Amino acid sequence: MDRNLTPSNPSALFALPPMQGGGRATESLLSYLVRLARAHQIDARRLVRYTVWPALPLDGAGLAISFYREDARTVNGIGRYAYAFTQALERLTSVQGLEGLTFQAWKGVIPEIGAGFLAKEVRWCPACLAEQRQQRVDSHFPLVWSLDAYRVCTRHHRPLQHLCPWCGKRQQLIPHYPDQARCTHCCGYLAPASTLQTQENIQEADLRRAHSLESMIATPEGKIMPTHPQLMAILQTAAERWTEGEKKKLSLMLGLSDRAIGGWANKQQKPAFSQLLQIADKLDLTLHQLFTQPLPDQAPSSASPVPAKGKPRPAAQLSKASLESRLRQQLDAPNTAEPVSRILKRIGVTRSYAKYWFPELLAQLAHKHQQSQQQATAERQIEDVERVGRVFRNIAATGDYPSIRRMSQALRPYRLSLQREPLWNAYKKLRERFCDMDNRGRIR
Structure with a gap:
């Protein structure tokens, strides 16, 4: 791989096209990175260490081992690593639009540092991986799988898995062997063909939430970039329509603390991702619809009280x-x-x-x-x-x-x-x- 770009060699790496399509079909930037290593038949971490990392637009940041253990997951998110890896890979491959393999379009309404947004471990739908293998396409992990709140596959109605079916271990965020469908410990296939025939009962609420999360990854023609002022305008409209302009009442109606919406407006704070998702759920809208469709005419029912925690009781x-x-x-x-x-x-x-x-x-x-x-x-x-x-x-x-x-x-x-x-x-x-x-x- 030539690291020096010249007019006769416009890209140092293959111009590998990403798996796109919007929603469930769009792969994550980490998945794209692993497939890129596979296309060059090299260790995925060697690709990061010797080719991608030197090209990152980061000032004085050395590659620490903690990046592979923890920070690599943020490559799919909205922070500095998502931006840096997008810029570096676009330059190295000459493939544009890689920001669509991350959640950078939502950085206007989601805090860069916050719990409940990106999953801390690698998860996958075995049926999806088995289907990819059956169709003879490159193994890839959709971007929506990296969300912590995304727990079920809407295509196969199955919960996502996080442990290898052979050795029972969790997977590395960036594996050595350039194939995410292989266990990073025993190299066993994470989705035996028999998983395509397995059926499980999934709660309707889990499916609705999964569809809402998938809507964050819109098709190119439906792409949106929500902003904090836009969110505040939506909530102000809701308050004027349903609670006579009182933000405290609206907060309670949406199942939030009474000062939540007022704090976001006065202190220019962004809601936690779980709160943003709860607002959309309460209004019976997907996250995409929350910023693209009018609010419903009828006010949502008041939030039910949170049950008190106690000793586990038998069913x-x-x-x-x-x-x-x-x-x-x-x-x-x-x-x-x-x-x-x-x-x-x-x-x-x-x-x-x-x-x-x-x-x-x-x-x-x-x-x-x-x-x-x-x-x-x-x-x-x-x-x-x-x-x-x-x-x-x-x-x-x-x-x-x-x-x-x-x-x-x-x-x-x-x-x-x-x-x-x-x-x-x-x-x-x-x-x-x-x-x-x-x-x-x-x-x-």
Whole structure:
């Protein structure tokens, strides 16, 4: 990669087109960065460290290890890293409009530093990834998956996942291996093909909120850039229409503290993202509609009081004894090792309630699931090593030398890489045997 741009070499990196389309279809800037590394067949972090980071318009900012652990998630957001990475990647690739892969259009109404906006961990819809693989398109993570409040996929009606189905670990924000659909720890595929057939019941309220969040990523022709004065004008209109101009009453009507709207107006403060989302929910509008459509004629109903927190209580339809019986049945069931969260969801109790009464049972179920995942990972590793052997022999049978390059090309359709230590060790042993090949070309 040439870092010095010249008229004959207008871009240092490939002009890779992003996956766009608006809403659920638009990929995130982090996803684009990983796909860019994959297009160049290099480690995604090496691309960041040696090519992208030196091009960032940041004054005296060195690349710290904490960036990969925490700050990388803000590349998809509205802050300085979102702006800097957008500018650098547009310059390096000559691809314009990459700010559409972030939430920078909403920086006028969302505080740059605030809780509840961007998720702290990588999450994905297994069915979406399996569908991408089935359609033979590059694996990519939509931008909307990076929002903390986005919990369910509106296409497949499934909750997003955050743990590898094979090793049970969380994923790195910027992986070494340039494919987000692969676990950054065990390299297992995050979405087995069987996930396309799985169906789960999703609450209607969760789907409405997910659609509202998807509306933030509008198509190019429907793009908006909300501002703080625009939001204040909308709320002022609502106050004049429903509460005779009293902001305190409007705040309570929208389920906020009585001084929330007044504080935003007087101190020029931006609402927390959760508050902005609550306003749209209360008005039965998506976030996009909040800034593009007239307010409804009828005032929203008053917010219901927040229930007081207390000790976890059993579900009305399930006694403590019944819960213990169900958990023990699950523990004793052969060839079954579901995640604890899925078991409790099917039973119909919260984790806090089950853990309050039966912490040992929950620990045993978690251990059983972990062992099952480890066994599945080991079996998958054996299968992958056997695949390397078959590919090696197929190349050798054609009379070609099974070089690293040929092996990598042949393994790519199977989403395998010799960068994985077990596969590399298997390849080295096969190559040593290949050097002792007899005159008939058969491996001893």
